[in-house]
Amino acid sequence: MTRIKRDSIAYLAIIGFCILMLTWGIPTYTPDYPGYGASPALVANVSVGIMMFMAGLSLLNIAVAVYMSKPMPVEESEFPEDMEEDAGFTQVGRVKLKHLASTMIPCILLVVAIEYIPYVFVSFIFLITFQYVIGSRNWIQLIVVSVILTAVLYIVMRYGFGVPIPGPQIF
Amino acid sequence: MEMIIAGLLDSLSPASLMFVFLGVAIGVLIGAIPGINGPMAIALFIPVTYYMSALTAIGFLVGLNKGAFFGGAVSAVLLRTPGTPEAAATSWDGYPLTQQGKGEKALRMALYSSVTGDFVSTVVLIAIASPLAAVALFMGPAEIFALISLALTVIAGIGTSSISRGLMAAAFGILVGLIGTEPVTALTRLTFDVYQLGSGLSLIPVAIGLLAFSEILLQLEKFTVKGGGKQTIHESSSNPEDRTLTFKEFFASGKTLIRGSMIGIGVGAMPGLGAPVASFMSYDQAMKRSKNKEEFGKGALEGIGASESANSAVVASSMIPLFVLGIPGNLAVAMLMGAFMIHGMQPGPLMFQENAQLMYGIYGSLLIASLFLLVIGRLGLRFFCKAVNIPAMILYPTVVFTCIMGAYLARSSMFDVGVMLAFGFIGYFMRKFDYSYVAFLIGFILAPEWERALQQVVIISEYDTYMFFQRPVAMGLMALTLFVIFRTCKLNIKSGRKKQVETAAAKAGQHKAD
Numbered sequence: 063m064t065r066i067k068r069d070s071i072a073y074l075a076i077i078g079f080c081i082l083m084l085t086w087g088i089p090t091y092t093p094d095y096p097g098y099g100a101s102p103a104l105v106a107n108v109s110v111g112i113m114m115f116m117a118g119l120s121l122l123n124i125a126v127a128v129y130m131s132k133p134m135p136v137e138e139s140e141f142p143e144d145m146e147e148d149a150g151f152t153q154v155g156r157v158k159l160k161h162l163a164s165t166m167i168p169c170i171l172l173v174v175a176i177e178y179i180p181y182v183f184v185s186f187i188f189l190i191t192f193q194y195v196i197g198s199r200n201w202i203q204l205i206v207v208s209v210i211l212t213a214v215l216y217i218v219m220r221y222g223f224g225v226p227i228p229g230p231q232i233f
Numbered sequence: 234m235e236m237i238i239a240g241l242l243d244s245l246s247p248a249s250l251m252f253v254f255l256g257v258a259i260g261v262l263i264g265a266i267p268g269i270n271g272p273m274a275i276a277l278f279i280p281v282t283y284y285m286s287a288l289t290a291i292g293f294l295v296g297l298n299k300g301a302f303f304g305g306a307v308s309a310v311l312l313r314t315p316g317t318p319e320a321a322a323t324s325w326d327g328y329p330l331t332q333q334g335k336g337e338k339a340l341r342m343a344l345y346s347s348v349t350g351d352f353v354s355t356v357v358l359i360a361i362a363s364p365l366a367a368v369a370l371f372m373g374p375a376e377i378f379a380l381i382s383l384a385l386t387v388i389a390g391i392g393t394s395s396i397s398r399g400l401m402a403a404a405f406g407i408l409v410g411l412i413g414t415e416p417v418t419a420l421t422r423l424t425f426d427v428y429q430l431g432s433g434l435s436l437i438p439v440a441i442g443l444l445a446f447s448e449i450l451l452q453l454e455k456f457t458v459k460g461g462g463k464q465t466i467h468e469s470s471s472n473p474e475d476r477t478l479t480f481k482e483f484f485a486s487g488k489t490l491i492r493g494s495m496i497g498i499g500v501g502a503m504p505g506l507g508a509p510v511a512s513f514m515s516y517d518q519a520m521k522r523s524k525n526k527e528e529f530g531k532g533a534l535e536g537i538g539a540s541e542s543a544n545s546a547v548v549a550s551s552m553i554p555l556f557v558l559g560i561p562g563n564l565a566v567a568m569l570m571g572a573f574m575i576h577g578m579q580p581g582p583l584m585f586q587e588n589a590q591l592m593y594g595i596y597g598s599l600l601i602a603s604l605f606l607l608v609i610g611r612l613g614l615r616f617f618c619k620a621v622n623i624p625a626m627i628l629y630p631t632v633v634f635t636c637i638m639g640a641y642l643a644r645s646s647m648f649d650v651g652v653m654l655a656f657g658f659i660g661y662f663m664r665k666f667d668y669s670y671v672a673f674l675i676g677f678i679l680a681p682e683w684e685r686a687l688q689q690v691v692i693i694s695e696y697d698t699y700m701f702f703q704r705p706v707a708m709g710l711m712a713l714t715l716f717v718i719f720r721t722c723k724l725n726i727k728s729g730r731k732k733q734v735e736t737a738a739a740k741a742g743q744h745k746a747d
Contacts, residue, residue, distance in 0.1 A: 076401065087425075091426075092422050093415055093421075099691050100687060100691045102420075110404070116400050117401060120397050157661075157662070157665050162658075170654060177647065188634075189634060192633060193630050196625075197626070200626075207627055207631075208630075215638050219638070222284075
């Protein structure tokens with residue numbers, strides 16, 4: 063997929079989101095106009111309007127360029143490889159869904175599991191899994207890092223800040 | 234005068250001194266690790282400051298930010314991998330010196346230049362913020378509304394190649410910032426029947442997700458796809474002259490340091506430009522004005538001085554718009570603004586009236602942080618050099634777990650951890666698709682203030698749509714906002730056309746060759 067195609071799909075998705083917000087999200091989940099000041103929906107409508115206008119404008123720009131057969135800059139007509147220089151703010155490039163899923167799933171499972179399994183166990187298992195997923199195969203290091211991190215965060219939360227430890231308590 | 238003395242004494246309390254010291258030390262350590270920068274460090278450590286007093290918390294975070302700015306230079310000089318974007322120019326001369334075995338000399342130059350820029354900038358901040366804030370007090374809601382509109386427009390250009398995508402991101406940030414209680418009716422809005430959203434989204438999980446978690450997702454991608462591996466650091470020369478920096482060598486760059494500091498102060502005081510711009514501008518000026526132009530890029534101490542003095546000067550001067558107008562000029566200051574709000578203060582000109590003692594305490598902490606930076610940098614230089622090679626297998630799980638627990642710490646809520654993961658996911662796509670997460674975050678932070686100003690304008694003017702035309706400053710600011718949009722669009726179109734012409738010419742050349 064070229065970058066220009068991907069951008070077009072993104073703009074269409076943004077326009078779709080904006081239409082959904084304007085027709086359902088904002089009217090349903092905003093309080094009624096109280097009779098003074100501006101309507102509670104005003105700023106929300108304006109910000110969604112800006113998003114929709116800009117996405118529409120960008121899409122129009124692409125459409126005009128494509129239908130008038132203007133030569134596209136290389137970085138837009140072909141999909142760019144990941145930028146080498148990533149010290150700045152953005153790292154435009156391919157979305158690697160497999161990598162994203164493998165990193166996100168253990169984190170999501172941690173959030174779900176911590177409601178039922180005590181913090182100490184679930185954090186230890188999470189850290190082992192996470193390190194394994196990112197490629198660590200040194201089992202001693204896996205266990206040592208997991209134990210130390212779990213213990214340090216436990217001590218900091220419980221004795222340092224006095225906040226309740228998430229999940230069922232065993233200690 | 235009593236306030237000034239009381240504030241300064243507060244900043245000298247043992248707790249305050251200890252946390253400023255810790256902040257600077259942790260900041261240098263974190264900044265030295267490639268991939269972790271100041272704003273990210275602030276996002277990760279804001280939850281910790283929940284349990285501190287306002288002065289201690291702000292002193293700690295300011296120290297963290299100052300330390301991270303210098304820390305970025307450590308990996309830039311030793312590995313040519315800038316720990317922070319603003320340290321990129323430092324690597325141009327720092328790394329060649331490391332290759333010559335003079336890495337320690339380069340780091341000393343970076344440290345002293347950083348401290349110089351930072352100190353000069355802090356003094357300027359102290360001298361001008363309070364008088365400017367007194368002038369800013371004459372601004373009404375119409376001016377504040379117009380000013381925030383201008384700031385959001387200027388900031389929309391950061392971190393993206395397209396202003397339209399920047400504006401979309403800022404507008405999305407405003408929309409997300411509106412979730413929660415509406416200021417006029419005090420009823421909940423845009424909660425989608427999720428009761429946890431009733432009080433709005435907390436800044437901490439949103440910031441940790443966007444700044445830290447999404448960054449780690451991207452770095453892990455590179456690490457797992459391309460493979461990690463330790464980078465080797467060149468050995469230092471055994472010649473003591475190559476390891477130390479003499480007074481003569483340092484003062485030879487005196488003019489460059491002062492010029493760099495001034496550029497940093499000027500750039501930092503303008504919202505939206507940021508430290509990388511100051512650093513590159515200062516380097517460029519130093520090279521143009523230097524007698525030894527040919528040495529630049531090959532290991533000129535002056536080059537390191539120019540870059541470091543300018544980027545460190547931005548740290549304090551970027552707080553000028555925050556203290557004077559309540560507007561964050563860059564990401565690090567936006568995070569600091571969040572910290573102020575968490576501790577019950579609304580940054581802006583009124584802070585000098587409502588929290589005068591605290592403000593002078595913060596000034597004291599800023600100066601002390603400069604001093605600590607010098608001491609910590611001088612004594613811990615060799616230790617920080619080792620931090621650049623921390624194994625990724627230990628670093629990434631630590632940061633990810635800290636992100637998760639940091640998000641939890643804010644309100645002891647696993648819902649916030651879910652919010653953090655969601656914004657990490659959104660941040661990943663924003664970066665990949667070139668949408669400015671900086672604009673999003675600043676829009677998110679400024680949304681309540683922007684809406685409050687608008688509501689005040691509407692109520693005060695009794696629905697008079699010509700309100701802005703009766704306020705010349707507000708009108709001027711709105712006109713400036715439109716000018717910025719049109720000018721940026723024009724420049725974008727111009728650069729797009731230039732690219733098209735270049736592509737067409739390249740294709741024509743290829744056909745000819747075929």
